[in-house]
Amino acid sequence: MIVSRWTGTEVRALREVALRMTQEQLAAASGFKPPTVRKWERATAARPVRGESAEALDTLLGRLDDAQRARFRDALAIEPIAKAATTDAGFVPAVRDSLAIGGSECSEVDDEVKRREFGILLGATLLATGSRSIGVTDAQRVSRAVATFAEQDQNVGGATLVDTAVRELEVAKELIETCSFSDNAGKAFASAAGNLATIAGWLAYDADQHQLARHCYTDAFSLANQAGDDELTVHVCLGAAHQAITLSRQGFGNPHRALTLISRARELTHGLPPGRIHALIATRAAQAYGVLGDRANFSRCIATAWRELDFALEHEPLTECAKWLHFVNSTEVRCHEARAYGDLGNWSKAAELSGELAIEKAGTRNAVNYRAGWAAALAQAGDALGAVSIGLPALEQLQAVSSTRTLRVLEPVRSAVQPDSAFGLQFDDLTKKAARA
Structure with missing residues (x-):
């Protein structure tokens, strides 16, 4: 169980309900002073608890026993949904509708049942028990929510959405851990959850939260393996490679790791007809070689990317292409070609190519x-x-x-x-x- 953002709601639930402490007692347990605890309980979603204070609360949360953890979840579950979180873009209601685990009835349970309120994305309260089952329909709802995240990402950016996506990912992972399902339903749900982890990783990357992005991509790899979903594995490889390339430009990553991920994606797509997936793989490789200063391999890979894209534009309708590949177009390839020229030190060429981008499209x-x-x-x-x-x-x-x-x-x-x-x-x-x- 994690809390991605500590506001007064979570702090009070931890102190009053889970730990049953006074403010003075929580201050002593956390190593802070009572005025600091009072400040924590005034925290909002816009100005949450941060830094060492948040780490101290994370530590207390991690030490809860089962009964305390259940009380903490119950306390959050009774908070009004509208209070949990909203976005300026009106994103929440659409996702709440798409992800409410729908139509499945939960049996009456005793006080030991673990309950958790997920801010927005699952609707009201989730009751997770060993007898609770999930089906293919639930996987489809998660997939629709992933599509909504991707659409809203283009409108408002990853920093606005990442906390919400991570909270929902925790929901999906807990469902897999606590619910029963058939083999087909389990694979479908794991695949949908893996796509959710992938979009959460992307949103974290866009928010410049790289450690969180890595955690999400790790979850995505695990879920893809559980589902036996090679396409998802390819998607995760290319997302994680993109992050590694970006971090390499900043001096914090390794382009060789990106190339390893790209090689894995290439292996899994071997034998597929020419198209956008091969164009994207080649574009990622061109970026990595640009960071490495390898002009020959950069030129080879970017030529492959354009060749594959040209074929796709003529012979691969978007309706026959995975939706997550729809962004692969001439503007996208040109953008990364330009940045690779910059990595190679040819900034004039990078600026020239960047000026040709059809950004209005x-x-x-x-x-x-x-x-x-x-x-x-x-x-x-x-x-x-x-x-x-x-x-x-x-x-x-x-x-x-x-x-x-x-x-x-x-x-x-x-x-x-x-x-x-x-x-x-x-x-x-x-x-x-x-x-x-």
Whole structure:
């Protein structure tokens, strides 16, 4: 059991119901002072408990015995659904409808039954017992919710959605642990949960929460293995490889790990006809070789990516393609080709290619990311004025699209301008907001 965000609701449930302590007693148990505990209990979703305080609460939560844990879940389960969480984009009701474990009846249970309120995504309260069964219909509801996450990601960005997605992933994992199911239903649900873990990993990556993204991808690999779902494994490999490449650019990752993941994806798709999946695999490989400074392999892989994409555009209708591959188009390939040229030190070429991107045809989140990459390439090429003219609209879009990853892409532009410039002030303001989120 985890709490992804500590607000006053969770703190009071832990203190009053699970531990049955006073504020003074909780302060002593956690190593803090009573005024700090009172501050925790005033925390909101917008300003949750953070840092060492959150770690102390995590430790107390981890030490609960079964009875205390059940009381904690019960306390959260009676909170009104509307109070749990909402988003500015009106996301919650749609997902709540799509994920309510639907139509299945839960039997009456005693006080030892573990109950958990999941903020929004499963509707009201989930009662998980050994006799509770899940079916293919439940897997379909999870899949619809995954699609909703992907759609909303383009509208509002990963930082807005990641906590919600992670909470739901914990629900799905607990269902697999505590419910009964047939072989077919179990595989279908594990596959759907794996796709949920994959989108949660992507949202965490977009929010610049890389450790959380790794945990989600690890869950996704495990669930894909349980389901025997090779397509899901490929999806996870390419998502995790993309994260590894990004971290390599920042000096915190290993492009060789990305290539290992890409190789696994290539093995699993061997024999499939030409199309978008091969284009994406080749694009990821081209990125990794760009980071490694391997021009020959970069050129080979990017040529393969364009060849596969050209075939897909002529012979692979979107209706015959997995939905998670729909984003693979000429703009996406060109974007990563441009960034790989930057990795190779050819910033003029990177800026030239970035300027050719058809960003008006992209989703909102993708469009701002493409624009940010273009601005960064201009800054690296020495064109500070051009970088600001392209980067300022990206900053304005980031007021509504919460993508910390994209904000990080704009760091070269920030370095190229004066601190008190319009760009510098807006960038710093968004950075502070991202740190508080």
